[in-house]
Amino acid sequence: xxxxxxxxxxxxxxxxxxxxxxxxxxxxxxxxxxxxxxxxxxxxxxxxxxxxxxxxxxxxxxxxxxxxxxxxxxxxxxxxxxxxxxxxxxxxxxxxxxxxxxxxxxxxxxxxxxxxxxxxxxxxxxxxxxxxxxxxxxxxxxxxxxxxxxxxxxxxxxxxxxxxxxxxxxxxxxxxxxxxxxxxxxxxxxxxxxxxxxxxxxxxxxxxxxxxxxxxxxxxxxxxxxxxxxxxxxxxxxxxxxxxxxxxxxxxxxxxxxxxxxxxxxxxxxxxxxxxxxxxxxxxxxxxxxxxxxxxxxxxxxxxxxxxxxxxxxxxxxxxxxxxxxxxxxxxxxxxxxxxxxxxxxxxxxxxxxxxxxxxxxxxxxxx
Numbered sequence: 001x002x003x004x005x006x007x008x009x010x011x012x013x014x015x016x017x018x019x020x021x022x023x024x025x026x027x028x029x030x031x032x033x034x035x036x037x038x039x040x041x042x043x044x045x046x047x048x049x050x051x052x053x054x055x056x057x058x059x060x061x062x063x064x065x066x067x068x069x070x071x072x073x074x075x076x077x078x079x080x081x082x083x084x085x086x087x088x089x090x091x092x093x094x095x096x097x098x099x100x101x102x103x104x105x106x107x108x109x110x111x112x113x114x115x116x117x118x119x120x121x122x123x124x125x126x127x128x129x130x131x132x133x134x135x136x137x138x139x140x141x142x143x144x145x146x147x148x149x150x151x152x153x154x155x156x157x158x159x160x161x162x163x164x165x166x167x168x169x170x171x172x173x174x175x176x177x178x179x180x181x182x183x184x185x186x187x188x189x190x191x192x193x194x195x196x197x198x199x200x201x202x203x204x205x206x207x208x209x210x211x212x213x214x215x216x217x218x219x220x221x222x223x224x225x226x227x228x229x230x231x232x233x234x235x236x237x238x239x240x241x242x243x244x245x246x247x248x249x250x251x252x253x254x255x256x257x258x259x260x261x262x263x264x265x266x267x268x269x270x271x272x273x274x275x276x277x278x279x280x281x282x283x284x285x286x287x288x289x290x291x292x293x294x295x296x297x298x299x300x301x302x303x304x305x306x307x308x309x310x311x312x313x314x315x316x317x318x319x320x321x322x323x324x325x326x327x328x329x330x331x332x333x334x335x336x337x338x339x340x341x342x343x344x345x346x347x348x349x350x351x352x353x354x355x356x357x358x359x360x361x362x363x364x365x366x367x368x
Contacts (some may be wrong), residue, residue, distance in 0.1 A: 203238030
């Protein structure tokens with residue numbers, strides 16, 4: 001099968017990491033895969049481009065004005081010519097911008113494109129802090145849903161996105177296919193003397209980083225907590241302005257900003273508890289990663305994370321900062337038997353509901 005995936009860029013995130021896993025499996029199963037990128041990566045050192053090149057994927061990248069990359073008239077003309085010259089069986093889009101471009105191109109092609117759309121998040125619902133920008137995003141997404149309706153199949157990565165989409169446009173019947181996670185060979189690391197807390201992911205307001213820092217600094221004022229000498233490691237990248245603003249909140253040297261973390265395996269092996277305080281996610285791939293690495297996880301009690309974590313069984317859920325404080329203390333005081341039982345339950349959840357082969361076969365079925 002000849003497949004073209006279309007996405008904005010290859011800066012590491014949940015959608016991009018998922019796409020790499022999917023493309024790798026598609027190539028291993030004999031498919032001819034191409035990649036069409038609509039703009040420049042946000043940063044070279046967070047780009048997955050080299051990873052895709054190692055798979056021998058053919059990559060085409062459009063250039064243009066930054067704010068209109070991929071959706072300016074020149075890109076549409078390029079796209080029409082690109083699809084005319086490549087007889088793709090499937091064109092699979094992974095972002096609103098790519099959905100729009102491929103839709104516009106399809107209107108000018110004599111042969112129809114078989115279009116598959118994956119919706120990776122509840123677009124237009126994430127915290128931005130600007131009323132007018134938020135309003136414009138919501139209007140755009142409402143219009144975008146009319147384009148999604150014209151696709152041959154629409155895939156969503158969680159039940160919560162399906163509910164959101166059905167509310168947005170009841171005429172769309174999406175297929176729920178969660179991300180797949182490969183469970184690594186877990187090192188038998190003795191973490192009984194480790195009290196390190198960790199967060200890994202993008203750094204922006206929606207991720208709840210300020211809440212995590214505030215809670216951690218309050219906990220350090222407690223004598224019993226301070227005796228554990230816990231560090232807080234924060235890995236990931238964000239805008240300079242945002243990182244500058246959260247740096248102003250920090251008054252303790254035990255909080256370490258790691259920047260971009262390339263060796264995620266080592267990161268997860270170096271922490272005892274992973275905290276994911278995000279307010280809203282499409283699925284929360286990094287939470288699944290932490291669980292697959294055998295790390296005890298704490299996350300906010302919101303969809304879809306509360307469909308992944310069963311509170312007190314395979315991790316912990318919190319509703320507010322006070323509850324997060326209590327749960328962090330509780331998690332660090334668990335004995336090895338209690339912790340191992342929760343970690344084992346988390347791994348079983350990953351293997352049952354988020355296997356990469358299950359994900360691949362479900363998407364392959366959606367193509368046919």
